Amino acid sequence: MLKVFYSKNQSVGANASFSPSAGKPEHVVKSWKERRQAFEICEFEPVTREDLKLIHEPSYVDGVLDLTRSNGFGNKSPEVAAALPWVAGSMVAATLTALKNKTVTISPTSGAHHAHYRNGGGFCTFNFLILAALKAHEEGAKKVGIIDLDCHYGDGTQDIINTLKLDFIQHYTFGGDPLIHKDPALWLKKLPDVVSTFSDCDLIIYNAGVDSHVDDPLGGYLTTEQIQERDSIVLNPMRKKFIPIVMSLAGGYQKDASGNIPKVLELHGFVFNAAWFAEKMNNEEEELVYE
Numbered sequence: 309m310l311k312v313f314y315s316k317n318q319s320v321g322a323n324a325s326f327s328p329s330a331g332k333p334e335h336v337v338k339s340w341k342e343r344r345q346a347f348e349i350c351e352f353e354p355v356t357r358e359d360l361k362l363i364h365e366p367s368y369v370d371g372v373l374d375l376t377r378s379n380g381f382g383n384k385s386p387e388v389a390a391a392l393p394w395v396a397g398s399m400v401a402a403t404l405t406a407l408k409n410k411t412v413t414i415s416p417t418s419g420a421h422h423a424h425y426r427n428g429g430g431f432c433t434f435n436f437l438i439l440a441a442l443k444a445h446e447e448g449a450k451k452v453g454i455i456d457l458d459c460h461y462g463d464g465t466q467d468i469i470n471t472l473k474l475d476f477i478q479h480y481t482f483g484g485d486p487l488i489h490k491d492p493a494l495w496l497k498k499l500p501d502v503v504s505t506f507s508d509c510d511l512i513i514y515n516a517g518v519d520s521h522v523d524d525p526l527g528g529y530l531t532t533e534q535i536q537e538r539d540s541i542v543l544n545p546m547r548k549k550f551i552p553i554v555m556s557l558a559g560g561y562q563k564d565a566s567g568n569i570p571k572v573l574e575l576h577g578f579v580f581n582a583a584w585f586a587e588k589m590n591n592e593e594e595e596l597v598y599e
C-alpha cells in the first residue's frame with residue numbers, strides 16, 4: 309500500500325504569503341482521503357538542526373529557527389519555523405522508506421528547490437530534496453537522481469550541489485530546459501530521453517510541481533492532460549527497473565475567487581494517482597494504467 313509521510317506538525321494554517329504551500333499538506337492529504345484509493349499515513353520524526361546544517365550554512369539554519377532571519381516566505385513566523393523540521397522530516401522518512409523497500413512513497417511537501425546553501429527565497433527555506441539525497445547516500449544509494457518538474461529553475465538545489473560538491477547527485481530541472489519555453493509538446497515528447505539518463509540511479513527524487521500547469525499565475529506551459537502524461541513518463545520506466553522513487557509536491561498557485569486552491573488540489577491528486585498506481589506495479593510486464 310502506498311505510504312504517505314504526513315504529520316499535522318508539518319502544516320501551517322495561517323502563513324502570510326502568496327504561496328499556499330505552508331498549509332498545503334493538510335489540504336492535500338484530506339483531498340487524497342476522498343479519492344477512495346487506500347493509502348497508509350506513516351509517522352516520522354522531525355530532522356534536527358544538525359541535519360539541516362549538513363546542507364546549509366549553520367548561521368542561516370540557526371537564524372531561521374531562532375527567528376532572527378527571514379524564512380523563504382520572507383517572514384519570521386514562529387509557526388513556520390516550528391513546522392520546517394517536520395517538513396524536512398517527512399521528505400527524509402519517505403525517501404529512506406522508498407530506498408529500503410524499493411518502492412514509491414510520497415512526502416506531501418513543498419518549498420525546497422530555491423533554498424540555497426546560504427539563504428532561502430521563492431517560498432523555499434530549507435532544501436529537503438538535497439537533505440533527502442544526502443541521507444539516502446549515507447544509507448547506500450551510490451547515485452541519486454533529482455528530477456525536478458516544478459516550473460521554475462531549481463537554483464537552490466544546483467547551488468548546494470556545487471557548493472558541497474555532491475557529485476553523487478544527477479539533477480534535471482524543468483525550469484532550466486530551454487526547450488520548454490519554445491515547444492511544450494516537443495518537450496513532453498522528449499521527456500522519456502531525459503528520464504532514461506537517470507536509469508542507473510539507485511533512487512529517484514521526483515519533485516512533481518504543478519505550477520507547470522498552463523493556467524498557473526506563476527508558471528505555465530502544460531495542460532492538465534500533459535501533466536498526467538508527464539507523471540507516467542517519469543514513473544513507468546523507473547518502476548519497471550525497481551528503482552525506488554520518492555515524490556514531493558512543489559509549486560502550484562492557482563486560486564479561486566475565495567482564495568481556495570481546488571485546481572492545485574486536483575493536479576496534486578493526479579500526482580497522487582500516478583504514485584498510487586505505480587506502487588501497485590510489481591512485475592516488469594505491467595504498465596501504469598489510469599482508471
Ligand SMILES: [Zn+2]
Nearest residue numbers: 458459460559
Ligand atoms: Zn515553482
